[in-house]
Amino acid sequence: xxxxxxxxxxxxxxxxxxxxxxxxxxxxxxxxxxxxxxxxxxxxxxxxxxxxxxxxxxxxxxxxxxxxxxxxxxxxxxxxxxxxxxxxxxxxxxxxxxxxxxx
Amino acid sequence: xxxxxxxxxxxxxxxxxxxxxxxxxxxxxxxxxxxxxxxxxxxxxxxxxxxxxxxxxxxxxxxxxxxxxxxxxxxxxxxxxxxxxxxxxxxxxxxxxxxxxxxxxxxxxxxxxxxxxxxxxxxxxxxxxxxxxxxxxxxxxxxxxxxxxxxxxxxxxxxxxxxxxxxxxxxxxxxxxxxxxxxxxxxxxxxxxxxxxxxxxxxxxxxxxxxxxxxxxxxxxxxxxxxxxxxxxxxxxxxxxxxxxxxxxxxxxxxxxxxxxxxxxxxxxxxxxxxxxxxxxxxxxxxxxxxxxxxxxxxxxxxxxxxxxxxxxxxxxxxxxxxxxxxxxxxxxxxxxxxxxxxxxxxxxxxxxxxxxxxxxxxxxxxxxxxxxxxxxxxxxxxxxxxxxxxxxxxxxxxxxxxxxxxxxxxxxxxxxxxxxxxxxxxxxxxxxxxxxxxxxxxxxxxxxxxxxxxxxxxxxxxxxxxxxxxxxxxxxxxxxxxxxxxxxxxxxxxxxxxxxxxxxxxxxxxxxxxxxxxxxxxxxxxxxxxxxxxxxxxxxxxxxxxxxxxxxxxxxxxxx
Numbered sequence: 131x132x133x134x135x136x137x138x139x140x141x142x143x144x145x146x147x148x149x150x151x152x153x154x155x156x157x158x159x160x161x162x163x164x165x166x167x168x169x170x171x172x173x174x175x176x177x178x179x180x181x182x183x184x185x186x187x188x189x190x191x192x193x194x195x196x197x198x199x200x201x202x203x204x205x206x207x208x209x210x211x212x213x214x215x216x217x218x219x220x221x222x223x224x225x226x227x228x229x230x231x232x233x
Numbered sequence: 234x235x236x237x238x239x240x241x242x243x244x245x246x247x248x249x250x251x252x253x254x255x256x257x258x259x260x261x262x263x264x265x266x267x268x269x270x271x272x273x274x275x276x277x278x279x280x281x282x283x284x285x286x287x288x289x290x291x292x293x294x295x296x297x298x299x300x301x302x303x304x305x306x307x308x309x310x311x312x313x314x315x316x317x318x319x320x321x322x323x324x325x326x327x328x329x330x331x332x333x334x335x336x337x338x339x340x341x342x343x344x345x346x347x348x349x350x351x352x353x354x355x356x357x358x359x360x361x362x363x364x365x366x367x368x369x370x371x372x373x374x375x376x377x378x379x380x381x382x383x384x385x386x387x388x389x390x391x392x393x394x395x396x397x398x399x400x401x402x403x404x405x406x407x408x409x410x411x412x413x414x415x416x417x418x419x420x421x422x423x424x425x426x427x428x429x430x431x432x433x434x435x436x437x438x439x440x441x442x443x444x445x446x447x448x449x450x451x452x453x454x455x456x457x458x459x460x461x462x463x464x465x466x467x468x469x470x471x472x473x474x475x476x477x478x479x480x481x482x483x484x485x486x487x488x489x490x491x492x493x494x495x496x497x498x499x500x501x502x503x504x505x506x507x508x509x510x511x512x513x514x515x516x517x518x519x520x521x522x523x524x525x526x527x528x529x530x531x532x533x534x535x536x537x538x539x540x541x542x543x544x545x546x547x548x549x550x551x552x553x554x555x556x557x558x559x560x561x562x563x564x565x566x567x568x569x570x571x572x573x574x575x576x577x578x579x580x581x582x583x584x585x586x587x588x589x590x591x592x593x594x595x596x597x598x599x600x601x602x603x604x605x606x607x608x609x610x611x612x613x614x615x616x617x618x619x620x621x622x623x624x625x626x627x628x629x630x631x632x633x634x635x636x637x638x639x640x641x642x643x644x645x646x647x648x649x650x651x652x653x654x655x656x657x658x659x660x661x662x663x664x665x666x667x668x669x670x671x672x673x674x675x676x677x678x679x680x681x682x683x684x685x686x687x688x689x690x691x692x693x694x695x696x697x698x699x700x701x702x703x704x705x706x707x708x709x710x711x712x713x714x715x716x717x718x719x720x721x722x723x724x725x726x727x728x729x730x731x732x733x734x735x736x737x738x739x740x741x742x743x744x745x746x747x748x749x750x751x752x753x754x755x756x757x758x759x760x761x762x763x764x765x766x767x768x769x770x771x772x773x774x775x776x777x778x779x780x781x782x783x784x785x786x787x788x789x790x791x792x793x794x
Contacts, residue, residue, distance in 0.1 A: 156356040175498035182490025190475040
């Protein structure tokens with residue numbers, strides 16, 4: 131990449147917008163995943179009884195089962211959410227940046 | 234009489250095993266079983282199919298880009314399956330279903346740790362990695378730093394991780410094949426070693442990826458069928474399944490609650506750190522991001538991979554409960570053996586065979602043969618990926634960029650990578666034979682810890698922190714590598730379980746939280762103190778690197794095919 135293109139991209143407000151949107155979404159979703167997972171680990175360490183409580187009186191299924199499924203699903207849904215957002219919004223913005231850089 | 238005495242495996246299963254567990258399926262002493270013809274025939278069909286693919290791939294593998302990155306022509310879905318395939322090893326299939334069979338809920342907790350790293354790889358690493366790199370993660374780490382020291386470090390990190398992982402896989406292959414196929418250990422190790430060399434030398438990344446995809450599809454279909462049969466038996470009601478399982482399990486309702494897996498918060502968090510960030514530092518996984526056309530496909534591949542891996546762990550959970558319902562205490566499935574002087578009743582061949590016996594119970598001999606063949610295929614596919622990534626570190630990083638300083642021609646580089654593949658194959662076979670009677674259960678944990686403490690911090694900081702300098706990256710990275718290895722050796726898994734000392738010098742089984750922190754702190758400190766001329770040049774190059782990592786301008790595209 132030559133200096134011209136570099137300067138043009140850096141000065142492009144769309145680039146600044148892309149960087150801001152993409153990094154802030156990335157870090158936000160990372161934080162959500164970390165909170166969900168380490169929240170679960172801390173719960174295991176300090177309040178394991180909660181997860182062992184039956185979901186309703188007389189049930190064998192414990193609260194831990196839906197919580198476990200929820201964590202697996204949340205990993206999948208968070209990645210799906212990011213990919214959708216990136217495919218629709220970020221890629222369009224990025225195409226414009228690349229196009230304008232080469233003019 | 235069939236007998237199986239996993240002394241060490243049993244000892245670790247009873248304590249707090251952490252990461253070691255996944256590899257348990259593949260450790261301990263086993264005795265050869267009678268030849269299993271169904272499994273052997275199905276395995277040969279698989280081998281014939283994969284060799285045909287290798288032949289097809291060999292005709293399309295000409296350039297370095299073809300060899301290392303399948304010409305960048307793998308789609309997001311295909312790559313997602315291949316990544317999931319790298320992750321769904323025989324150890325995680327047999328080990329985690331066995332853990333659910335023995336302890337119930339703890340098995341689910343354990344498998345979650347392997348999944349949650351993926352979203353983070355997507356949010357922070359995948360696209361940048363694809364935009365900056367070409368064949369190896371060292372391309373990214375050394376992007377604006379000095380090639381020789383940084384690539385030497387990255388190649389060391391790669392080779393150490395690959396070697397440790399290969400030992401675990403080769404020993405596992407030998408043991409598993411003795412159990413499943415009734416072949417002897419050395420011939421099993423030789424078959425795995427030779428086949429993997431054929432795939433990699435002739436078919437490069439294209440063959441390696443397709444072998445992995447086929448195996449992933451076979452494993453997912455087999456596991457889906459098993460889970461379906463289990464649920465059918467429970468009238469498609471989880472509550473009913475849990476009721477039946479708790480009524481026959483010796484631990485009763487306790488299998489529905491967290492058990493002893495997470496009793497020490499520091500170890501638990503450290504294990505989580507190793508799994509989460511180790512995944513983002515495993516060279517054979519990182520390499521897969523260069524096989525797709527662009528950042529968009531890289532992103533999609535993580536989405537698919539996360540879906541497949543999550544689905545697989547849910548299946549494994551159902552399979553574990555199915556084994557409790559349909560295999561535990563069934564006539565013809567159990568045996569009584571003497572372990573540590575006590576009589577123990579276990580599944581024939583050991584509890585790690587839970588999924589295999591369930592296959593027999595729900596699908597008969599033929600399906601048992603199919604699942605056994607899939608387990609073998611799994612090992613083969615994983616070692617091929619590992620070997621290719623080790624060979625790339627030797628040829629692309631050490632030979633082409635360090636030794637020849639970027640002036641080698643492509644033909645020589647490919648030749649070196651093929652020689653390196655053969656050398657790694659021979660080393661893997663020899664290590665597999667040398668470690669036959671060793672407890673390798675700790676090896677997978679060690680590989681993840683090294684990846685999280687050496688490869689990941691340098692890779693991450695190179696992409697996210699302007700202030701990183703060559704000196705900081707190399708010294709900090711080596712400190713992470715050395716401390717991870719050292720702390721595992723003096724910790725309970727090696728110092729007590731392997732070396733038989735009375736007490737560990739370091740109290741935790743999982744060192745990652747300490748060794749990774751050390752790597753980050755020293756990398757930061759040394760980079761900050763580095764006031765050399767080259768350091769300021771390296772910082773100045775960050776802007777161009779950042780623009781390319783965000784936009785993909787200048788990134789390596791797919792080669793024309």
